[in-house]
Structures are given as structure tokens and as C-alpha cells.
Amino acid sequence: MSKQKCPATIYLNSLGSDTSREKMHSLINGIARMLNKDALFDTYDWSTLTYDDVYKIINKLKRQQKTPNTINTYLAAVKGVAKEAWRIKMIDIEEYQHIKEIKRVKGSRTDTGRALTVAELNQMIDHCIQETGPIAMRDACLIALVYGAGLRRSEAASLPLSSYSKKKGEIKVIGKGNKERINPLNSRVLDIIETWLDERGRAHGPLFVRILKGGHITDDSIGEKTVYNIVVRRYKEAGLESLTPHDLRRTFATLLLENGEDLSIVQDMLGHASINTTKRYDKRSHGSKIKAGKALPL
DSSP: OOGGGOHHHHHHHHSSSHHHHHHHHHHHHHHHHHHOTTOOTTTSOGGGOOHHHHHHHHHHHHHTTOOHHHHHHHHHHHHHHHHHHHHTTSSOHHHHHHHHTOOOOOOOOOOOOOOOOHHHHHHHHHHHHTSOSHHHHHHHHHHHHHHHTTOOHHHHHHOBGGGEETTTTEEEEEOGGGOEEEEEOOHHHHHHHHHHHHHHOSOSSBSSEEEOTTSOEEEEEOOHHHHHHHHHHHHHHTTOOOOOHHHHHHHHHHHHHHTTOOHHHHHHHHTOSOHHHHHHTOOOOHHHHHHHHHTOOO
């Protein structure tokens, strides 16, 4: 099948970030292999796709004990491919409508990530600050801002310097679906950003840039993979438990909720379309729930 006529390729190219494309590429390859063990996303004959095939995929994932969220991500991927297949007249409108109307799987599972303590956050940031040179300061700023503004990897990697306002004490973030949000920053995060900018300079361009051996600061933005690698390397060096950049985002949500902020406020600050997604980020301990229950007035 020509890649120019492959609906899976068209769908992947339509996605807004490298992370989304990478994730969906893997899922769609898995879907193709479920339908034909010898196929890949760009060799499978998507013209044969039916709504019965989609139900078979869902049921196979259920037998594999995949979570509802995972199954629904697969479902979103196959619906996206089906839509492009219909657009290029590979499948007819009736078949596409049947696939489109397949409902999401109900249910949820506890999110597997974790929230850091404030002591862990400071341990990680201080470890960077104790080093010398621009790489250490960039990494400290990245960790502080991913936590302090609840950023996704893709958001951190793509931040321009112009998104930051020292005067207003805030950062403007363009998130999923090209949605803009403006998050205020606490004083320590602002201080760390300013210290990094003393190293980086104030010229227009990416906030977080590549730094070559010898400490030469380039004008090139870092990638999402670099954001991941920085966080992983720094938590290991600081002697912390395993974590990912998304755990810093979970920590942002959890500490806001522990501080008594309304769930809808946290939803806005995270840039979530659904409040149910925000709920999964809540890593408050069972002890917090016990305390809340006992404090209920009667």
C-alpha cells in the first residue's frame, strides 16, 4: 500500500506532537497485528476494516486485562484511522458511521504514577543547583517549572521565552488542542527561572535550549525525549525513588488539592478537557481521606 494512500499514515501525520505520534504509531501497529499477524500500520489493508473488527480488538484487549483507559486509547486510534480511510474513499460512510458509534469502554483504574513530597522536589532541584555551569541551572529550571506550572513534556520542550513574564509572575502555556492557559508561579520557581536566564541570556527563542560540551549554549530547543532524560538522570543522581516527568505534573495537581484548591481550578491549571482526567492525578494519601471523613460536620 502506498504510504500516500495509507489512512494510518495520514492520521499519524495529523497529530499535534511527537509524543502523540510515537504513542499512536505503536498502538496502530499493534492494531494491525491483531487483525493480521504479519501486517504493520502501513502494510495492513485498511479498506477491509469493519466495525466487527473493532469489537474483536476491544474484546482481545479485555482478555489481555488492559485497563479501560488503555482500551479507549486503542479505540480512539482505530477511529482516527477509520475516519481518514473514509475521507480518502477507502471505506464507505455506512461502515465508518458504525465504527464511529462504538462507545468507549466504561470503568477506570487507579493511576500508576506517584506524587513527590516537597522535600523530594527540593532535593532534586538543590542537587542541580549545587553543581556549576549552565547545564545544571537549565536542568534545575526545567524540573522546577515542569512541577511549578504542571507542564507536559511537550509543553516544556516547546516553551518560548516570550511565554514567561517576570513582572506578572506567570507562564503562558499552549497545551493539547492548541488551548492556552496562564499559570501563576511561586517565588522560588521565579527565582530559579531568573537564575537560568542569567546563564541563557534574554534573547528571543526557546526557553530551554541545547547545551554542548564545554557549556556552549545553543539557540536550539530541546526535545521531549531530552525533557524525559533530564528528569530521569537527575532523580537518580539525587537518590530518589523512580519517577517520570509526568509525576512532577501529578505532584503539581496533588499539592494544589492538598492545599484546598477546587478541583475545577486544578483542571484549568492542568489544561484538562475532562475533570475525570484531573481526578486520576489526585495522589492524596488514604490518610487525607480519613481526615476529611472524620472532619465532616454533623
